[in-house]
Amino acid sequence: MSDMNPTESDGQQPLVVFSSNGIECKAFEENLTRLGYASDYALAGGVTEAIDWVKSHTVPPLLFVDIDDEASPFEMLAELSAICGPVCSIVPFGSKQSVDLYRALLANGMFDYLAKPVPLDMLANTIQGAEKGAREESLTGRTIAVTGASGGVGVTLVSVGLAKLLSEKRHLMTSLVDFDRKNGVAALMLGHQGEAGLAGALNADNIDTRLLRRSIGKAAERLYLVAQQPDFYAEEFADSTKVLELGGSLCRMFNQVVWDLPAAKPHGSLDVLLHAQTRIIVTDFTVTDARNTLRLLKELGDETSGQRILLVHNDARHAGKSVITQKAFEDFVGRQVDVLLPHVGVKMNASLLEGKVSFDACPELVTPLLKLADLACGRPPEAEQGKPVGIVKRIVDLLKPNKNPTLKFKRD
Structure with missing residues (x-):
């Protein structure tokens, strides 16, 4: 890491991660620790929780937020962006891997978009890119x-x-x-x-x-x-x-x-x-x-x-x-x-x-x-993900709240 100090300066946290999945949140805690940041920078929740948190805390320079459970992610991200202002770079992440989604998020002012799972090197590259004010260009593999x-x-x-x-x-x-x-x-x-x-x-x-x-x-x-x-x-x-x-x-x-x-x-x-x-x-x-x-x-x-x-x-x-x-x-x-x-x-x-x-x-x-x-x-690891499979997974997905059946993404 270069300019962004892992320790708090003047009470301001250098970055915050909101993840709505408990296992993924734990993985973020471990990865932030590896990168030299405090594990309590990883919090539970999605965009709604991020909005509530920002209203009562100093806005961090960098904010990662999970959009998987959002029925209207663009509207919620726009609200979050309006509260954070230009001092904060927002990086949504989610399970959808779509070039169209990525381009739409960038067009709406997001700094970057990361597809799950977010490996340690990709997290580090994004943080370094935010420090420099530009997205890190990386190889595909x-x-x-x-x-x-x-x-x-x-x-x-x-x-x-x-x-x-x-x-x-x-x-x-x-x-x-x-x-x-x-x-x-x-x-x-x-x-x-x-x-x-x-x-x-x-x-x-x-x-x-x-x-x-x-x-x-x-x-x-x-x-x-x-x-x-x-x-x-x-x-x-x-x-x-x-x-x-x-x-x-x-x-x-x-x-x-x-x-x-x-x-x-x-x-x-x-x-x-x-x-x-x-x-x-x-x-x-x-x-x-x-x-x-x-x-x-x-x-x-x-x-x-x-x-x-x-x-x-x-x-x-x-x-x-x-x-x-x-x-x-x-x-x-x-x-x-x-x-x-x-x-x-x-x-x-x-x-x-x-x-x-x-x-x-x-x-x-x-x-x-x-x-x-x-x-x-x-x-x-698959054994730790705790995700239902087969017909059970499809039933759970159908019953999942805030599910928008009209919003479809294709894997590019």
Whole structure:
């Protein structure tokens, strides 16, 4: 963060968030804390509650407000804007993803519009844009960088699992970059043969998106692979500028770009970690991994710039017999482990002998990996969302108060 001080100045709060969903409000509290703001800047309610609050408080420079439950959002936002005046930038957010809605809100004086779920990096970008007085231009896609505290902790399994679930279960256009240029096995796990565009992109004078699209491998309907043929004698050096250029190109092509970064940290991998919106460290409960994790956390810094850090314990080597306890590990590194993955080594290896990776052989891995996928994308894990599904959801939607059946939005 730059100019906007996270602490109150002259009794004025730098920003306030109104969210009508309890779980989403809690997520905003956690994200504001990560960005260095007080969690009590996140309040329950929508536009109506924001109007009542502004009438009795100093108007903040920035106001986020949930419009999902508003029958007439434009009228209510106009009233809120009139009370706040020009000193306040208002950012509505909601579940509708429509270019027409976005343009209409901007035309009516809103600073920006955010579609739910609002990930940490998007929240940070919007706050920074408000500080500068202009909306932050960002790439379409997001980068999820996965690395290990040491070799053999299952970074590739986690990366491949994330990419598969994001594309299959969350229906997102996803690419997976296997940055292990000497011993990469992501292609084997996805059943892809041959080159997949990585070597060509890193050796090209200029990365042409059209050429890149033709050279990368298609592993499934929404999943693409960027890799190269494993070569133990391959030159590991990679120009960091070229690596970041590749990452930017992929973010213009895909919703989520997952990087499988070896624990050995070949040239360019640290640059990806430092620029990624989500950084995932896969580790085991050993003294060595605890020390390496702490070192990595110090290199990556905190989350105040909007880049999420997630710790994942993968029981890849000890089959439930950790060398140190989880509490001892967390006390040493100074933060909690976000996701615990079970030991599935024997079953996963048996599955890979039959072909590409399949989670049918180890379904117990799917739930924690889906939780990790949701955390990486900035949305509450499905099990915590508490939303009714199927026919129950449709009935609840029909009975929902302030529902306007004539107002329809289309997903662009």
